[in-house]
Amino acid sequence: MSSHSSRSLYLADQVREIDRRVIAASAEPGDEAAGFALMRRAARAAYAELRRRWPEARRLSVLCGAGNNAGDGYVIAALAAGEGLAVQLLAVREPEALKGEAALAHETATLAGLRAEPWRPGTPLNGDVVVDALLGTGLGGEVREPYAAAIDAINDSGRPVLAVDIPSGLAADSGAVLGRAVQADLTVTFIADKLGLHTGRAPDHVGELMFRGLGSRAEAMRDLRPVAELLEAAIVGEMLPPRPRSSHKGDFGHVLVLGGAPGFGGAALLASQTAARLGAGKVSLATAPEHVSASLTRTPEVMARGVRGVSDARGLIEAADVIVVGPGLGQDAWGQGLFQAALEAGKPLVVDADALNLLVTHWPEVRRDDWILTPHPGEAGRLLGLGGAEIQADRLAAVRQLQAARGGTVLLKGAGSLVAGPAGIGVCSYGNPGMASGGMGDVLSGLLGALVAQGLSPETAARVGVVLHARAADRAADEHGERGLLAGDLASYARILVNG
Template identity: 70%
Template sequence: MSRHYEHPLYLAEQVREIDRRTIAADREKGLDGFDLMQLAARAAYDEIRLRWPGVQRLCVLCGAGNNAGDGYVMAALAAQGGLSVQLVALRDPRELKGDAARAAEMAESAGVDAVPWQENIALEGDVIVDALLGTGVGGEVREPYTAAIETINASDLPVLAIDIPSGLAADTGAVLGCAVVADVTVTFIADKLGLHTGQAANHAGNVVFRPLDIEAQMHQDLPPVAELLKISVIAKALPPRRRGSHKGNFGHVLVIGGAPGFGGAALLASEAAARLGAGKISLATAPEHVGASLIRTPEIMARGVRGVSDVKPLLEDASVIVIGPGLGQGAWGQGMLQAALASDKPLVVDADGLNLLATHWPEEKRDDWVLTPHPGEAARLLDSSAKKIEADRLSAIRALQRKRGGTILLKGAGTLVAGPDRVAVCPYGNPGMASGGMGDVLSGMLGALIAQGLEIEQAAQVGVILHALAADHAAFDAGERGLLAGDLASYGRFLANPGMTD
């Protein structure tokens, strides 16, 4: 039986096929593709009136094809609504075909005259509509579209993109040379993966999905490639605790990290594990860091370990092992990771734990771990480059999951979580998270969730949502700039308690 996704994400070719099938079915009802185009344009135009109610002038830039057709219909709707419209055509409307040609005729009938694109043209409007390029762009953007995109971005006017910002790859979120920076993107029929990961955070703005009464998941031979995670996963995974609970019910996290001179990361991870509700937390770290842990969080059982013989008894008592924060790549870190891999306990591997896997355990694969690389670490694990990883994050995380097993969490804007059968995308987080220690906090949170009985993949999904939302709440209270990793633990605790966020 196929799985139902609450918010499915698709590739561009899948959406085009759903579009084609819908039009074919509608013809039997006396409808056609132009009717669907008008529905899309109406949805986008309504979003403009909702978001910018005082708009008097609209500037619409149209290319060719159906994306341009949506723009021409919007121009007609705006003129019929009493707005002043500047319609800039990068392709002569007389050269358009099919539904796009009908849309251009509709704009002309509404009294909107298209003016040809010129590089020195002044864009005149309270809001710009980007109807230049749709989801079918295959390679890098070329002239005159490059110049048009640069002009839009230099205008300092609010921008609404139709379906996808021109120049942003619908499947990957990569920028194809240059891309429109939109304030709002209204996308239709089925939501696209590329609007939620990669560079989408810098270009798509607020993504508004309008299905146009089309149920994409009815096409079971076109399964979604990912799903967009919702806040609701938290309450489903973390119900209220029973009154008679005790600490033994909620697992024992062992954090291994903090090689000599690198104690901070492991302290952050262990404190995050405590705040997320694990019953007990032990920290195995270099002896010189024990005092700092006792002062910072005395609830954590910090143990100084000099070698493998010191850590083995701690491994036996743990429910889950978090290894990597501040681990280092020297003999101490290698010995700690070797001992953790030899245990039969589920693992969360981060930071130098990942680097050591790449260099010393290139063939290690297991089902009971979560690997949490950023693009650079993923590149080392795949013998690739961070640039290639970012160019196609979906392909990269799938390849890494096939190679290493378990659950993979590819960090970055639009963090991806991949298990054996599905990929999920985290839509939360903010630029304030671009600071040291954030990954260490995430690792501790993941360990706490696994300790409390969540399945590995579920823990990764819930953990990434809690982590990103904690950062969003912290930024809301005090701003993004200056946000510290240590700020997240208390917010994570708040979010992890059902009813507190109602």
């Protein structure tokens, strides 16, 4: 499903292979310096971004480890010294142990008049900016000493931080923190973009992200299938073009929201209102009778009906084009009956909240191609028999496993939400901490229902919907701040975005 509205993401092993190919393509027979030439290009790109972000900086503290990531750091230090900046060059590993391109990079720093001082705990970092060139994408286990202490020193320094390629300690494939990780203000990554820079704990550590291909071309990657695609804002306009002038409500589908058990009406009201705001032709709500008056007051355009059981809802289920089931559904007989009726209806489904928990307890083997499952990490853990922390440690593996087991499309929510479907994995890097409040998932489920009703496939709807939901939250936070952001705020901003 790759398009101009997405960017390819790769795993660390794939990036190393692309790196090898780029070097091989540029090398002359017998040329051993091509790898170092690529390292210099990387260092120049990172240094240029440093100067763009912090043009007033006059002093740098550069911390270097032992591999090619360290080599980038040594060349950055040499570039800075060549421009007259004061450079504090700190070696966390002995430069004498460096090999290959990294050794050449250290020699470049030496020729620039720099001497790498051994880093020791307690060494003050005196740069206006700190450059993290400690650990790269090859880190496979928990950060060990002395790197752990060096990472702590960077984070405790109070100085702005540039991370070279990836913040040290962040897993390139999963975005997990391997014990501890640098909290960068700017990360410049090279050759190919990495999945781990966009999901898991990455938002807390990457800061502003700049990608520089360094001459890597599509032909060098043609046989390397990306592990995922980074979804871009343009996907919304691409998949939701302007409507024909002759349109009528029957062209844009009928969404039914099943939810709002007695005493739990808010979630279903949020979902149904959002479905209406996002362009569904018609929206019905089957909820406990006590919630009907609230729905009519809040959104009279939603056709709300009080249902005491499945028999009251059958006509609504038959009339719907897509069913959103789960918000406030509950897990007792009322909710179970409505969910079973939805499963038997043969209509596309958006399954959220209590319906996901009912899948675990009552339908553990059911899979289908026409639904969107929208678990947060805790719900995904219950579906897979794992803990939420295990899900977060490898979100890619979790969403793949869940999609393989349950079919259809799975949207694993959280920072760097992942969408897994038949076409592969999509990653949403939008969103903000203000979304950590009740009802956000209910709004998302209503939004997804509206998109499916308007003719998008479940997988495309999930990709468009996760971007639209997150960008609406970003718009709201930009205008009024993150704290106090309510789920009900999102529909109006999302409506603006789909009409932009």
